[in-house]
Amino acid sequence: xxxxxxxxxxxxxxxxxxxxxxxxxxxxxxxxxxxxxxxxxxxxxxxxxxxxxxxxxxxxxxxxxxxxxxxxxxxxxxxxxxxxxxxxxxxxxxxxxxxxxxxxxxxxxxxxxxxxxxxxxxxxxxxxxxx
Numbered sequence: 461x462x463x464x465x466x467x468x469x470x471x472x473x474x475x476x477x478x479x480x481x482x483x484x485x486x487x488x489x490x491x492x493x494x495x496x497x498x499x500x501x502x503x504x505x506x507x508x509x510x511x512x513x514x515x516x517x518x519x520x521x522x523x524x525x526x527x528x529x530x531x532x533x534x535x536x537x538x539x540x541x542x543x544x545x546x547x548x549x550x551x552x553x554x555x556x557x558x559x560x561x562x563x564x565x566x567x568x569x570x571x572x573x574x575x576x577x578x579x580x581x582x583x584x585x586x587x588x589x590x591x
Contacts, residue, residue, distance in 0.1 A: 508574055
């Protein structure tokens with residue numbers, strides 16, 4: 461029988477912060493986490509940062525844009541492409557296309573935390589123009 465403490469332990473840092481098509485935990489240790497995320501057209505993981513770990517993105521379906529602040533950049537990832545966001549850098553991940561996108565997110569090494577930045581429901585950003 462589950463109790464409230466068990467349910468709290470299962471809560472992921474991003475839960476309750478944003479909604480996307482799907483987030484699956486592929487593998488997890490105290491120092492490393494691998495997620496598979498699915499974004500519907502136009503969906504995004506809103507602005508956030510991680511104080512103690514980098515985020516590595518690997519696109520496996522469709523296309524994603526990784527927006528970063530300080531410096532302000534946008535990196536477009538097609539299938540097979542990767543990009544690393546260093547620890548403490550604010551970033552947002554967006555599906556700019558008309559079809560779903562899937563990507564792996566490798567977080568670590570380091571303790572994981574999701575620090576929301578700004579509006580998590582309607583984050584402000586300028587989508588990158590289609591190429």
